[in-house]
Amino acid sequence: MADTRAHGSTAVATDGGTAAGPALLEVQDLTSSYGAVRALDGVSLRADTGRITAVLGANGAGKTTLLRTVSGLVRSSSGRVVLDGEDITSASVESMVGRGMAHVPEGRGVIAELTVHENLRVGALFRGKVEKSEYDRIYDLFPRIAERRDQPAHVLSGGERQMLVIGRALLAQPRILLLDEPSLGLAPRIVAQIFGLLRRLVDSEGLSVLLVEQNARSALSVADVGVVLNLGRVVVTDSARTLMADEDLRHAYLGF
Amino acid sequence: MQYFVNVTLTGLTEGMVYSAFALALVLIWRSTRIVNFAQGSMAAATTFIALALIQAGQSYWVALVVALLSGLVLGAIVERVVIRPVEGGPELNAVIVTLGLFVAIQAAIAIVFGSAFQSFPTPFGLEGFQVGDDRIALTPNSVWVIAAVLVTMALLVVLFRFTRIGLAMRASAFGQEVARLLGVRVGRMLTLGWALAAVVGSLAGLLIAGGEFVYPAYMDSLIVFGFVAAVLGGLDSPIGAIVGGLILGLALSYVSGYVERGSALVNVAALVILMVVLLVRPGGLFASSTARRA
Amino acid sequence: MSDLQSPTTGKNGAGTATAGKASEEAPTEATAGADEPTATRRRSLLPQSTLLRHLLVLLIAAVGAVVLLEITDPFTNSQLATLTYYAIAAGGLTVLTGMNGQISLGHGALMAVGAYTTALFLSADEPLPLPLILLAAIVTATAVGALVGVAAARLHGPYLAGATLALAVGLPGLAIYFHDVLGGEQGMRVRAPRAPEAFESFISAVSGNSATNTKWLAYLGAICLLITYFLLANLIRSRIGRTWRAVRDQEVAAELAGINLGAWRVLAFVVSAAAAGLAGGVLALVVRLAAPSGFTLVLSLALLTAIVIGGLGSLLGALLGSALLVFLPPFVTDLGTGWGLNNTEAAQLAPFVYGVVLIVAMIFAPAGFVGTLRMRWLTRQAKRSAAQPSRG
Numbered sequence: 001m002a003d004t005r006a007h008g009s010t011a012v013a014t015d016g017g018t019a020a021g022p023a024l025l026e027v028q029d030l031t032s033s034y035g036a037v038r039a040l041d042g043v044s045l046r047a048d049t050g051r052i053t054a055v056l057g058a059n060g061a062g063k064t065t066l067l068r069t070v071s072g073l074v075r076s077s078s079g080r081v082v083l084d085g086e087d088i089t090s091a092s093v094e095s096m097v098g099r100g101m102a103h104v105p106e107g108r109g110v111i112a113e114l115t116v117h118e119n120l121r122v123g124a125l126f127r128g129k130v131e132k133s134e135y136d137r138i139y140d141l142f143p144r145i146a147e148r149r150d151q152p153a154h155v156l157s158g159g160e161r162q163m164l165v166i167g168r169a170l171l172a173q174p175r176i177l178l179l180d181e182p183s184l185g186l187a188p189r190i191v192a193q194i195f196g197l198l199r200r201l202v203d204s205e206g207l208s209v210l211l212v213e214q215n216a217r218s219a220l221s222v223a224d225v226g227v228v229l230n231l232g233r234v235v236v237t238d239s240a241r242t243l244m245a246d247e248d249l250r251h252a253y254l255g256f
Numbered sequence: 257m258q259y260f261v262n263v264t265l266t267g268l269t270e271g272m273v274y275s276a277f278a279l280a281l282v283l284i285w286r287s288t289r290i291v292n293f294a295q296g297s298m299a300a301a302t303t304f305i306a307l308a309l310i311q312a313g314q315s316y317w318v319a320l321v322v323a324l325l326s327g328l329v330l331g332a333i334v335e336r337v338v339i340r341p342v343e344g345g346p347e348l349n350a351v352i353v354t355l356g357l358f359v360a361i362q363a364a365i366a367i368v369f370g371s372a373f374q375s376f377p378t379p380f381g382l383e384g385f386q387v388g389d390d391r392i393a394l395t396p397n398s399v400w401v402i403a404a405v406l407v408t409m410a411l412l413v414v415l416f417r418f419t420r421i422g423l424a425m426r427a428s429a430f431g432q433e434v435a436r437l438l439g440v441r442v443g444r445m446l447t448l449g450w451a452l453a454a455v456v457g458s459l460a461g462l463l464i465a466g467g468e469f470v471y472p473a474y475m476d477s478l479i480v481f482g483f484v485a486a487v488l489g490g491l492d493s494p495i496g497a498i499v500g501g502l503i504l505g506l507a508l509s510y511v512s513g514y515v516e517r518g519s520a521l522v523n524v525a526a527l528v529i530l531m532v533v534l535l536v537r538p539g540g541l542f543a544s545s546t547a548r549r550a
Numbered sequence: 551m552s553d554l555q556s557p558t559t560g561k562n563g564a565g566t567a568t569a570g571k572a573s574e575e576a577p578t579e580a581t582a583g584a585d586e587p588t589a590t591r592r593r594s595l596l597p598q599s600t601l602l603r604h605l606l607v608l609l610i611a612a613v614g615a616v617v618l619l620e621i622t623d624p625f626t627n628s629q630l631a632t633l634t635y636y637a638i639a640a641g642g643l644t645v646l647t648g649m650n651g652q653i654s655l656g657h658g659a660l661m662a663v664g665a666y667t668t669a670l671f672l673s674a675d676e677p678l679p680l681p682l683i684l685l686a687a688i689v690t691a692t693a694v695g696a697l698v699g700v701a702a703a704r705l706h707g708p709y710l711a712g713a714t715l716a717l718a719v720g721l722p723g724l725a726i727y728f729h730d731v732l733g734g735e736q737g738m739r740v741r742a743p744r745a746p747e748a749f750e751s752f753i754s755a756v757s758g759n760s761a762t763n764t765k766w767l768a769y770l771g772a773i774c775l776l777i778t779y780f781l782l783a784n785l786i787r788s789r790i791g792r793t794w795r796a797v798r799d800q801e802v803a804a805e806l807a808g809i810n811l812g813a814w815r816v817l818a819f820v821v822s823a824a825a826a827g828l829a830g831g832v833l834a835l836v837v838r839l840a841a842p843s844g845f846t847l848v849l850s851l852a853l854l855t856a857i858v859i860g861g862l863g864s865l866l867g868a869l870l871g872s873a874l875l876v877f878l879p880p881f882v883t884d885l886g887t888g889w890g891l892n893n894t895e896a897a898q899l900a901p902f903v904y905g906v907v908l909i910v911a912m913i914f915a916p917a918g919f920v921g922t923l924r925m926r927w928l929t930r931q932a933k934r935s936a937a938q939p940s941r942g
Contacts, residue, residue: 071437097439104437111431114423122427125420126439172438291708293715341913347707348653349912352858355655355711356912359851360905366898367891472898476847480719483712520727527720530713531701538704 022085024049024208025070025101025176030079032069039065041232042079047176052202052209054223054240056216056254062232063212064106067178070210071096071103084175097126102174106181108161112154116145116164119153123168130171138167141197159190166194170201176208183215191215195222216254220244228253262384262393263513264506269398271505272405273464277482278489278497279409280457285491287429287449288343290350291483294334294357296475298454299461301361302327303470304369306462307376316379323462324455331454335447343446358479365472378466401463408459409498412452425449477523481508484530490540500541504529600787608780615772619765620757627768628836629876634771635661635832636872638778640856641865642825645782647854648863649791650818651798652702656714657826658850659721660698663691664830665840666725669738672834680743684774687831688824695823696816703815718850722842737841740834742767771832778825779865785821786865794818848901855904858911878903 023046030043039062047053055063068074070081072093081089083099096103102123111119120138124130139146142163148156156164162182169177179198183191199222201207213219220226226243228235230253236243243249250256277295284292292298306323310316338357342350380396416422427435428445436442460482461475468474485504489496504526511525512518533541619627639657646652664687671683678686698717702710725732732738745766753761785791796804797814805811834840856875860867879900886896 073433073437093436094439094441097437102437105433109431109434109437111427111434113430114426118423118426121420121423122435122438122440125424125427168438285708291712293711338909338913348647348651351653351708351711352854353909353912355851355854356905356908358905359848359901360909363898363900363902363905367886367895367902371894371898473846476719480712480716484716487709487712517727520723523716523720523723524727525720527716530716534705534709534713535701538709 023047023082024084025210026080026082027066027070028080028082030066030069030076030081032065032074032076034065034074039074039232040069040076043229043232043234044079045227045234045237047208047210049175049208050202050206051224052198052211052222053225053227054211054213054216054219055227055229056213056219056243057229057235058253058255059214060231061229063214063229064180065232066229067103067180067210067212068105071101071178073103073105097172097174100173100175101178102169102172102176103178104165104169104180104182106184108158108165110153110156110161110164112152114153115150116153116156117149119164120168120171123171126172134171138171141170142167158185159187159194162186162190162194166198174207176210179209179211181212181214183213183218188218191218195219198222216250217256220254258390258392259513263509265393265398266513267506267509268502269394269401269505270464270509271502272402273460273501274478274481274485274505275498275501276405276408276456276463277460277478278485278501279412279494280453280460281482281486282489282491282494282497283449283453283456285486287425287446288339288350289347290339290343290354291486291491292450292453293351293354293479294361295453295457295482296461296479297358297361297365298327298330298334299457299478300470300472300475301330301365302454302458303376303461303465304365304472307374307465307470308369310377316377320462324458327454327458328451331451331457332447334454335450339450340443340446362472369472371472373469373471376465376468376470382467397466401466404459404463408456412456412494415452421445421448477526480523480526484526484533487530488533488541490542493540493542496540496542503541601784604780604783604787607783608776611779612776615776616756619768619772620753620759624762624764627762628764631764631768631771631832631836633872633876634768634775635829635836636853636856636875637775637869638771638832639826639829640853640860640868640872641775641779641782642822642829643853644857644860644863644865644868645786645794645825646818646822647857649786649794649798650815652815652818653707653711653854654702654714654819654822655711655847655850655854656698656717656721657822657853658845658847659718660691660695660823660826661830661833661849662722662725662840662842662845663694664688664827665834665844666732666738666830667691667827668831668834669740669840670731672741672743673738677741677743680770684828684831687834688827691827691830692820692824695826696820699816699819699823702819703812714850715847718845718847722845725842733841735842737839737844740838740840742835742838767836771836774828774832778828779869782821782825783865790817848904851908852901852904855908858908875904 025047027043027045030040031038032040041062043062043066045053045055055066057063065074069076072088072091076089079089080087083101086099088096088099088101091099111122114122117135120135121130124134139149142160145156145160145164145167148160153161153164166177166179166182177198182194186194195218198209198211202209211219211223216226220240220243223240225237226240227237228243228249235253236249238246243254277299280295281291284290284295302323305326306319309319309322314322334357338353339350342353378397378400380400382395382397384391384393384395414422416426424435424440425445425448427438427440428442429449432442435445460478464478465474481504482501485500486497488500488503489498491497507529508522508525512522515521619630622630639661643654643657646654667687667690668683671678671686677683698714702713705713725737726734729735742763745761745763749766749769750761753759753765759765793804793809793814796807797809797811801811830840833844837844852875856871857868858871859874860869860871879897882899882903883893883896886899887893891899
């Protein structure tokens with residue numbers, strides 16, 4: 001454990017990948033617990049516009065809790081979440097999307113009883129009336145779900161579901177997208193396709209993505225910055241390229 | 257033959273009311289996974305409000321509107337005050353809370369309005385239409401009952417299919433967490449769902465009361481019939497609830513029309529139908545693929 | 551399935567909660583605590599063996615019952631007779647709902663089965679001995695209960711509630727349908743057998759009070775109650791009781807351990823139906839009438855209230871809850887007439903209170919009042935024993 005922390009602090013000190021200046025999303029010393037189990041133990045990280053930040057770590061490292069705490073589904077016991085200079089630590093879950101944060105939860109969150117198109121419409125509900133062209137844009141991004149727009153969402157394959165929920169989140173016009181394990185259970189080809197699309201969106205539209213992944217290899221291949229979590233603490237934050245090159249770290253925490 | 261037609265017509269009319277009542281149960285079940293056993297008492301309460309207005313000289317239609325509005329308010333209050341604390345908890349707790357409401361409201365009705373049998377008026381006649389030389393069992397009142405239920409159902413379809421608030425309600429019902437993350441005020445949608453269901457339940461209560469005697473427990477059978485109809489349809493499906501209501505209405509009408517002294521057996525018949533369905537097709541008559549319950 | 555369940559399970563994140571699971575944490579802990587050898591050793595006055603301990607309690611309770619019935623007036627005697635049949639039925643319901651997590655709104659109907667059976671047997675010209683008649687009431691109700699139980703074992707929560715609700719509303723209809731035999735709306739008058747002479751000499755020896763028929767029936771009820779609770783208490787503490795709790799709390803684990811969930815649920819239903827049958831028999835004797843109006847839905851809900859107040863799963867709780875069912879109505883009715891309500895209106899205050907109690911208990915004290923108190927007591931005990939080492 002002591003070794004871990006030493007490793008972590010030196011790595012953070014080098015701060016290879018993160019940008020200077022005010023972050024879009026800043027998580028400061030966040031702590032939260034499930035009952036007696038402390039899932040997050042003083043986690044700090046930042047996510048910037050135009051960048052993909054990947055949070056990596058084993059099962060139970062606190063990745064999902066991190067996202068759920070950021071979006072208010074889980075209440076933190078201490079620490080702050082700041083979005084574009086505004087403290088949103090105690091803001092309601094429902095208000096997050098209006099502030100420009102869209103969280104795609106683990107397990108995809110497709111509403112199986114609604115049609116594909118209705119699922120998309122839910123993403124834009126809070127915005128009031130939305131132009132048809134916005135839906136067309138999503139369908140252009142994901143032609144496979146366009147074919148099934150009037151079918152109930154439960155007929156979709158895993159990959160299509162992932163496309164649908166990302167498309168739905170995009171309809172909310174977020175500045176930052178929180179993605180929880182988008183690669184889970186998907187074929188490598190589909191994962192590459194989805195990550196490639198995320199990369200294009202981030203580069204072309206100045207979106208920020210905070211990605212939580214167990215599949216570290218794929219995530220680092222697309223991300224700008226990697227944050228490695230272990231047992232609720234940040235072990236290291238560095239540029240994705242540096243992390244990829246650090247063989248010891250990969251073996252110890254990322255499993256490849 | 258004519259007797260058969262009459263029994264069938266009676267069954268369809270009654271079945272429409274069961275459908276409406278079952279629909280009210282299904283609306284709540286879909287959004288909160290709670291069977292609202294208090295639905296009958298709540299409907300009885302609004303019926304007694306209507307009766308009080310009618311006895312005070314107001315027209316049936318004023319009374320109807322006021323009763324439906326009080327159903328709306330009652331449903332919202334019930335969800336906010338007593339259901340919210342047990343939502344998402346152990347299912348037995350929610351069941352017991354709705355049962356508590358059931359008894360409490362029924363007793364409250366008796367305290368406020370008395371327990372005597374009182375006759376409830378109808379807006380239209382109770383004499384059957386003349387077809388050729390015969391009078392059939394279809395009365396102007398049953399036409400009103402059928403029309404009222406059909407219009408209500410059409411309005412619900414429009415609400416849920418074609419409006420943003422309807423979509424928000426469905427999203428809240430089926431994907432609570434996702435809906436919240438997408439900015440839908442799920443709490444409000446659940447309250448609205450209970451309120452709407454209470455309106456539909458109130459309408460069923462008013463329709464079944466028409467031309468009959470009402471007393472605080474007059475909805476006890478209807479809550480059973482509504483539940484049986486909803487279970488017939490799978491408890492999750494509005495269409496199933498409607499079909500289930502019609503099937504039950506017909507079945508019970510045949511029992512009371514063709515079995516000697518069968519009217520005493522109607523409740524028992526409902527029990528038998530329910531047991532058979534639960535044992536043979538627990539997912540309802542129209543269960544598509546997976547069993548919807550363990 | 552997970553998608554369908556998500557609206558409810560997502561909120562508390564606890565997965566599909568077994569019926570009544572969380573609500574009964576307290577009684578479970580309480581019994582678990584008492585089962586520990588250290589806990590029994592500390593109470594050195596009571597024997598080690600569960601059976602002996604229960605026999606001792608039975609003896610004390612029997613003496614207590616005699617004293618209670620002899621120092622109170624005839625009206626209270628008849629109230630206590632009422633208490634006995636409520637308590638017998640509530641004890642059975644406790645096994646079902648508290649121990650096994652199944653709900654039943656049909657126990658009023660099962661009581662009706664017992665009551666009508668008793669009334670039928672007593673209407674014979676040469677009636678059988680009373681114990682045999684009550685046994686017949688138990689057997690009949692058990693048979694009906696087994697039938698319902700087989701269906702119920704596959705159901706849970708709201709489905710079970712709805713099915714038993716249909717039973718409660720539907721079954722009394724049979725009495726009207728078969729009105730030639732069962733008396734229709736008017737019901738059947740019950741000829742309660744007279745007290746045996748041994749009873750009269752017993753009473754005159756104990757207290758010198760007059761051995762009225764009311765008193766005899768109260769004693770009869772008390773005897774049935776004591777026997778029922780003795781048997782149920784042993785059952786709860788036995789391996790059967792532990793299996794029931796496992797079926798309730800650890801459904802999946804129990805199934806993996808090779809426990810046939812359905813069979814155990816049916817057994818729980820059968821046991822509680824037997825208690826309800828006996829309760830119905832006693833009711834018929836005490837009220838001297840078996841009529842549909844005596845077995846309304848409100849009766850079933852009142853029983854539910856009794857066990858909820860008592861804290862789901864505790865026989866003592868069921869007894870106290872039943873006492874409330876007997877002594878609360880006259881109290882609130884008096885209160886109501888004091889407020890200017892007429893008699894029929896005031897009579898509705900009791901069910902009103904039942905309903906409010908059910909709601910309030912589920913929202914604020916899901917473990918029931920006895921359970922909540924017990925939990926407090928256990929917490930205090932735990933704190934005290936935790937503090938002890940530092941002191942000593």
